[in-house]
Amino acid sequence: MSGSVRIMGTRGQPAGIQGFAAGIDRVVVLRDGASVHLRPIRPDDAPRLVALCQRLGPRTVYQRFFSPRRLRPEEAQALANVDYRERMALVAEVGTGQEPDLVGVARYGPAAEAATADIGLVVEDGWQGLGLGPILLEELLRAGAQRGIQEFSGDGESARVMLAGSVYADYAEYDKVRRHEYHLPPA
Numbered sequence: 001m002s003g004s005v006r007i008m009g010t011r012g013q014p015a016g017i018q019g020f021a022a023g024i025d026r027v028v029v030l031r032d033g034a035s036v037h038l039r040p041i042r043p044d045d046a047p048r049l050v051a052l053c054q055r056l057g058p059r060t061v062y063q064r065f066f067s068p069r070r071l072r073p074e075e076a077q078a079l080a081n082v083d084y085r086e087r088m089a090l091v092a093e094v095g096t097g098q099e100p101d102l103v104g105v106a107r108y109g110p111a112a113e114a115a116t117a118d119i120g121l122v123v124e125d126g127w128q129g130l131g132l133g134p135i136l137l138e139e140l141l142r143a144g145a146q147r148g149i150q151e152f153s154g155d156g157e158s159a160r161v162m163l164a165g166s167v168y169a170d171y172a173e174y175d176k177v178r179r180h181e182y183h184l185p186p187a
């Protein structure tokens with residue numbers, strides 16, 4: 001499955017800030033009442049990315065990586081180091097121990113076409129179905145639009161979340177999603 005979302009009305013807006021994306025840091029409440037902390041990824045998240053991927057079930061791993069393989073530490077290190085502009089990643093974490101566990105990650109990176117970004121999204125199996133994927137995706141779309149990204153594309157689970165309309169149902173814009181257009185609601 002593939003899909004894309006075009007962010008309308010972003011031309012002429014500032015490309016965004018350089019460096020750490022300080023404006024994205026908040027707690028959200030999921031459908032079951034659980035609280036999850038959303039924030040930009042940091043380089044020290046690499047070991048937590050590996051741990052998250054080790055906890056994923058085989059189906060979730062395949063939907064994210066299109067193969068049964070697991071994330072290697074060197075890949076996690078590369079994924080945890082972003083420039084917060086052309087490459088952005090947001091994590092969802094919960095404090096279940098001494099150090100919070102990552103339970104979801106949404107990211108974008110450059111695509112072949114200018115002003116377009118490819119999206120990757122994964123949510124730990126036990127946290128799926130609670131609305132976390134659409135929340136992560138919406139935050140990522142908003143962050144990208146603020147940084148001048150005009151179109152997003154994704155495969156697998158990312159495309160399913162984008163095109164299923166679940167992130168857009170509250171905004172009654174599913175018909176626009178089917179046409180690959182999406183106007184971000186006001187913050």
